[in-house]
Amino acid sequence: xxxxxRYVLLALAISGSNAFFGSRYIASKRGSDLTDTAVNHVLDxxxxxxxVKATSNATTHFYNDAVVxxxxxxxxxxxxxxxxxYYSDDSFWGGEGxxxxxxxxxxxxxxxxxxxxxxxxxxxxxxxxxxxxEHRYYGESYPVPNxxxxxxxxxxxxxxxxxxARFIQYVSACGNEGADTLSSPALELPASAMKSxxxxxxxxxxxxxxxxxxxxxxxxxxxxxxxxxPVFAEYDYYQYAQVTGxxxxxxxxxxxxxxxxxxxxxxxxLEALLLSTPGAYGSSDAIPDALKPCGSMKTDLDLSxxxxxxxxxxxxxxxxxxxxxxxxxxxxxxxxxxxxxGGGSALDAFAAATAVFYEGVEGACISSSFEEDYIExxxxxxxxxxxxxxxxxxxTRQWIWxxxxxxxxxxTTTGTDQPFAGFxxxxxxxxxxxxxxxxxxxxxxxxxxxxxxxxxxxxxxRYGGRHVEGINITMPNGNCDPWHALSVVNATDPFYESGxxxxxxxxxxxxxxxxxxxxxxxHCRDMYAPGAFES
Numbered sequence: 001x002x003x004x005x006r007y008v009l010l011a012l013a014i015s016g017s018n019a020f021f022g023s024r025y026i027a028s029k030r031g032s033d034l035t036d037t038a039v040n041h042v043l044d045x046x047x048x049x050x051x052v053k054a055t056s057n058a059t060t061h062f063y064n065d066a067v068v069x070x071x072x073x074x075x076x077x078x079x080x081x082x083x084x085x086y087y088s089d090d091s092f093w094g095g096e097g098x099x100x101x102x103x104x105x106x107x108x109x110x111x112x113x114x115x116x117x118x119x120x121x122x123x124x125x126x127x128x129x130x131x132x133x134e135h136r137y138y139g140e141s142y143p144v145p146n147x148x149x150x151x152x153x154x155x156x157x158x159x160x161x162x163x164x165a166r167f168i169q170y171v172s173a174c175g176n177e178g179a180d181t182l183s184s185p186a187l188e189l190p191a192s193a194m195k196s197x198x199x200x201x202x203x204x205x206x207x208x209x210x211x212x213x214x215x216x217x218x219x220x221x222x223x224x225x226x227x228x229x230p231v232f233a234e235y236d237y238y239q240y241a242q243v244t245g246x247x248x249x250x251x252x253x254x255x256x257x258x259x260x261x262x263x264x265x266x267x268x269x270l271e272a273l274l275l276s277t278p279g280a281y282g283s284s285d286a287i288p289d290a291l292k293p294c295g296s297m298k299t300d301l302d303l304s305x306x307x308x309x310x311x312x313x314x315x316x317x318x319x320x321x322x323x324x325x326x327x328x329x330x331x332x333x334x335x336x337x338x339x340x341x342g343g344g345s346a347l348d349a350f351a352a353a354t355a356v357f358y359e360g361v362e363g364a365c366i367s368s369s370f371e372e373d374y375i376e377x378x379x380x381x382x383x384x385x386x387x388x389x390x391x392x393x394x395x396t397r398q399w400i401w402x403x404x405x406x407x408x409x410x411x412t413t414t415g416t417d418q419p420f421a422g423f424x425x426x427x428x429x430x431x432x433x434x435x436x437x438x439x440x441x442x443x444x445x446x447x448x449x450x451x452x453x454x455x456x457x458x459x460x461x462r463y464g465g466r467h468v469e470g471i472n473i474t475m476p477n478g479n480c481d482p483w484h485a486l487s488v489v490n491a492t493d494p495f496y497e498s499g500x501x502x503x504x505x506x507x508x509x510x511x512x513x514x515x516x517x518x519x520x521x522x523h524c525r526d527m528y529a530p531g532a533f534e535s
Contacts, residue, residue: 054114058089058130063167065182066136068143068154070162082143084163085134087112088187094127095191100171100198102221103132104164104213106206107399109139109391116532119201119225129193133167135160135206137398140387147382149440152401157459160209165217168198203227203524204483205402207475211513212463215470223472228524230486232465232499233457235408235449236428238415239485239498240315245418246494247318247329247480252520254330260419262336263314266350267422270310273347274303282306282368288351290358293368301370304430307423309367311413313357314420319482321522323533327356370434379439397439404436406459408450411482466499466509473513478521490517 068080089112101123103113113120113132123130134141137155144151170182172193180186198221202210207229214224247253249260270291277283280296281303287293293306314332321329335356336349344352358364367373378396385393403409410432413420420426437444451458468475468488477484485495488511500508518526 054116056087056089056112056114057091058087058112058132059185060112061086061088061183061185061187062140063133063170063183065166065170066141066143066163067166070159070166080143082141083184084136084141084143084167085110085139086167087130087132088189089113089123089130090190092124092127093129093190096193097195099126099128100193100196101128101130102164102168102198102200103130104200104202104206104209105132105134105138106202106204106209107135107138107402108395109389109393110134111391116529118527118529121529128199129189129196131171133164136163138395139391139393140385140389142384146384147397147401149401149442152398152405152440155398155401155405157209157212157402157406158462161213161216164200164209164213165220168217168220172196197222200224201227201527202229203527204229207487207524208463211468211473211475214473215463215468218470223474225474225476227476227527228478228481228483228487229475230407230409230483231463231468231488232486233407233409233450233459234486234499235410235432235457236414237409237411237486238413239495240411240482241311241413241418241420242415243480243482243485243495244315244318245420247321247482247522248314248333248419250329250480250520253321253480254328255333256337258340259333259336262340262346262349264419264422265346267310267420269345269347269422270350271307271422271424274306288348290351290355290364291347292365294365294373295368297368299370300425301430301434302368303425304427305370305373306366306368307413307426308431310354311411311420311423311426313354315411315482318480319523321480323522323525323528327353332356370430370438374435375438400435400439404440404442404447404450406450406457408432408457409486410435466511468511468513470512474516475511475513476516476518476526478518478523478525480520481523481525483523484517488513488515490515493517 062083062085064081064083066082066084068082072079101119103119110132113130115121120130122128136143136159137147143154171187174180174187174189174193180188200210200213200221202208207226208231210224211226211229211231214221245260248255248263249257270287273284273287274282274297279298281298282293283296291310297303297306317327317329317332320326332353335353339349339352340346379400381394382397410428412428412431413423413426414428432449433447436442437447449457453461455461466488475488477487477489479493485498488509489496496509516526
């Protein structure tokens with residue numbers, strides 16, 4: 001996702017996928033939105049790559065009885081309502097008593113569930129009603145007039161869970177008596193869902209919501225699948241780079257030790273060249289053409305913007321390896337090996353790999369102005385895209401707010417045991433704090449990270465972090481997905497104790513969830529139907 005991949009949760013996006021929250025693969029798409037749900041992102045590129053259109057029988061609706069603030073207990077004033085987009089597909093539904101599968105939207109516009117999703121295949125097998133609810137503030141679901149900082153106070157995971165709970169209760173009551181008056185167009189189900197069991201599905205940040213929905217509203221859902229869910233909130237998400245480095249060195253997916261070492265050497269050499277021209281960083285003639293910044297850099301924030309875009313290219317590759325139209329780990333490693341095996345330097349090899357991301361982009365260069373390439377382009381506009389934007393609605397400002405306010409998830413290169421440590425300006429001050437301070441006008445002296453208490457981010461207290469104790473909760477992850485380091489994983493995984501040293505130990509795993517770990521796979525890979533990536 002270009003330089004901002006590190007600033008947003010590539011998560012946490014399956015595709016719909018942020019996030020999350022996280023990085024997104026958008027290299028060479030400067031001017032595009034930086035976030036989308038992970039799954040929507042993959043499905044969109046999948047259709048373009050294969051030419052095979054996904055199938056969906058869903059109808060689109062707006063639930064007009066959604067509540068702006070689920071936690072306003074005042075009875076003296078009318079409850080503020082708004083319209084939330086959702087999709088309904090009853091083509092497989094067996095009717096009364098048969099299950100309802102709820103697909104949870106996340107940090108981007110939500111699309112209708114299609115036959116490319118494993119959930120869709122399960123719905124056919126179990127004769128389930130399929131629903132998908134778009135997350136508040138994203139897509140065409142607007143509980144407030146605009147995204148001024150003051151209006152973002154209702155953009156929280158707690159409010160999103162309240163939306164899901166209210167929606168479940170609404171659908172469960174539909175078809176009992178009389179015509180539906182709360183949706184437009186009206187929701188017309190062939191039978192009542194009152195006696196149906198509900199199962200929620202989500203990937204990345206929506207995977208969090210799916211998991212937390214079962215924990216917070218256990219009477220409403222009978223089971224949940226939270227795929228690639230980074231349930232542990234962390235301000236400085238340094239482990240992201242560690243998993244990215246692991247993947248670039250993992251032979252099973254085309255990585256190698258040589259590949260890892262080349263990146264390690266190149267990032268250090270490149271930063272030395274950047275700093276060799278004080279006052280106009282990055283103007284050295286020794287910088288390869290593919291790594292030239294769009295302009296000389298004057299501040300640490302500019303340097304961070306530049307390094308984040310280069311880091312982001314590799315982030316996006318690993319997060320969506322073998323799932324998107326972008327380069328694969330194997331392609332990047334082979335590209336660099338061809339250069340170094342021929343006597344070229346690590347920096348030349350890194351430049352060759354970088355050039356792959358910008359093929360066909362006239363005048364391509366690397367973002368180098370924090371103010372112009374990030375704040376002005378992605379954060380300054382406080383207007384929603386408006387009804388009709390469908391899947392092209394902007395999402396960056398919303399997701400960054402959630403990151404600043406609740407989760408952190410800022411991906412830095414400050415950790416050990418990873419090959420991007422040479423990029424020293426991709427740190428928490430530049431990649432986290434200043435994004436929040438300058439993006440939302442928060443006084444610098446007042447911002448120290450997401451809302452916190454003595455045990456760290458409040459989100460970990462609210463939901464338990466990696467303490468996930470509930471019944472009928474399944475949490476699949478791929479060990480090459482950078483987000484799995486904040487999820488619930490096998491005891492043999494290197495990141496099993498990730499964050500365990502925090503006060504109160506919210507990073508220590510205590511779980512009754514069913515843990516599934518898939519070797520060599522990337523973000524939310526389990527969510528796609530068998531054969532989804534075959535042309």
